[in-house]
Amino acid sequence: AQSVTQPDIHITVSEGASLELRCNYSYGATPYLFWYVQSPGQGLQLLLKYFSGDTLVQGIKGFEAEFKRSQSSFNLRKPSVHWSDAAEYFCAVDGSSNTGKLIFGQGTTLQVKP
Amino acid sequence: DAGVTQSPTHLIKTRGQQVTLRCSPKSGHDTVSWYQQALGQGPQFIFQYYEEEERQRGNFPDRFSGHQFPNYSSELNVNALLLGDSALYLCASSRRDSQETQYFGPGTRLLVL
Numbered sequence: 001a002q003s004v005t006q007p008d009i010h011i012t013v014s015e016g017a018s019l020e021l022r023c024n025y026s027y028g029a030t031p032y033l034f035w036y037v038q039s040p041g042q043g044l045q046l047l048l049k050y051f052s053g054d055t056l057v058q059g060i061k062g063f064e065a066e067f068k069r070s071q072s073s074f075n076l077r078k079p080s081v082h083w084s085d086a087a088e089y090f091c092a093v094d095g096s097s098n099t100g101k102l103i104f105g106q107g108t109t110l111q112v113k114p
Numbered sequence: 115d116a117g118v119t120q121s122p123t124h125l126i127k128t129r130g131q132q133v134t135l136r137c138s139p140k141s142g143h144d145t146v147s148w149y150q151q152a153l154g155q156g157p158q159f160i161f162q163y164y165e166e167e168e169r170q171r172g173n174f175p176d177r178f179s180g181h182q183f184p185n186y187s188s189e190l191n192v193n194a195l196l197l198g199d200s201a202l203y204l205c206a207s208s209r210r211d212s213q214e215t216q217y218f219g220p221g222t223r224l225l226v227l
Contacts, residue, residue, distance in 0.1 A: 004156075034215065043118075043204060043218040044157070051213065090156050100147050100208050100216055101170050104156030 002027045004093050006105035013081050014113045021076040021108050023091030032094040033074040034102065035065055039087045047089075050074065061085070086112045116141065118207050118219035126225045127195050135190040135222045139207030145169075146188040147216065148180060149204040157204055163188050164210055192224075200226045 003026040013019055025031055032051050036044040048059025055067040065076045074091060088109050092102040119138045127133050139146050145164045149157035159172035163182035182188045186207075192199055202223050206216035 036218075041220075043220040044206075045218070046215055049215055092156075099170065100145060100162055100206070101159050101172070102147075102149075102157070102216070103159070107154075107156050 002031070002093050002095060002103045004091050004103055004105035006089075006091055006108050008108050009106065010109045010111070012111040012113060015083050016080050019076075019078045019081045019085070019110070021089050021091075021110070023074045023076065023105060024072050025074065025091075025093045026072065027093060027095065029095075030069065033065075033067060034092040034094070035059065035063070035074075035076045036090045036092060036104075037061075037087050038090065038107075044090065047076070081110075081112055083112045083114065086110055118205055118217050120203075120205050120219040120222050122222060123220070124223045124225075126227065128227050129195055129197060131195050131226075132191065132193045133195060133224060135192075135203050135205075135224070137188045137190070137205030137207075137219060139186050139188070139205075140217050143207035143209050143217070144186050145208045145210050146182060146186065147206045147208070148188070148190045149206065150174070150199075151202040151204055151221070152198075153201070160190070195226045197226050200224060 005024045034049045035047040050067045090107045091105045121136045147162040148160040151157040162170040166182045177193045179191045202221040204221045205219045208216040
């Protein structure tokens with residue numbers, strides 16, 4: 001069965017510092033991978049996705065993620081965090097096709113210190 | 115172009131009651147998926163509708179049912195509400211057989227007392 005693990009429940013970084021949010025997945029083949037962001041009281045916004053090809057994926061708001069098959073990981077990075085990046089971040093997997101049945105991790109809450 | 119819309123935004127019910135939540139997909143989308151997000155958790159897939167039929171289902175009891183209308187809008191019904199059904203219910207829409215990803219609505223916050 002597919003599963004997603006986000007090891008860090010809560011992360012605090014200073015504004016301007018770099019950020020890396022971890023995501024590990026369990027799936028037999030190469031999955032479709034996603035990162036979503038959720039601000040308080042809001043729905044989910046897609047940051048980026050990986051289906052195939054280049055393992056370094058660029059997304060919106062200056063985020064990028066790297067797919068590493070050997071580590072079953074899809075970590076999200078940003079070189080310089082802004083106070084507006086404070087939110088909940090979710091990694092998700094959709095098997096090996098874009099079926100729309102997403103399996104989400106528990107999420108990582110990002111707090112940004114001024 | 116309106117994105118995914120959901121109604122109502124908030125709802126309070128008591129145990130044992132029934133509730134209906136509504137979702138209108140993004141223009142051009144024909145597939146609707148529903149998710150339950152409990153407080154402090156990631157969303158969990160409930161089911162997906164396409165061509166007015168349930169196509170995929172997650173690990174939810176039969177108390178959770180749905181419907182899709184010819185205009186692609188959808189309803190989520192939950193019978194015999196339990197306290198544990200309190201959550202944010204998210205609707206997502208997409209276009210079948212497309213590499214385009216799902217768009218999520220803002221959700222309906224359900225509180226069961």
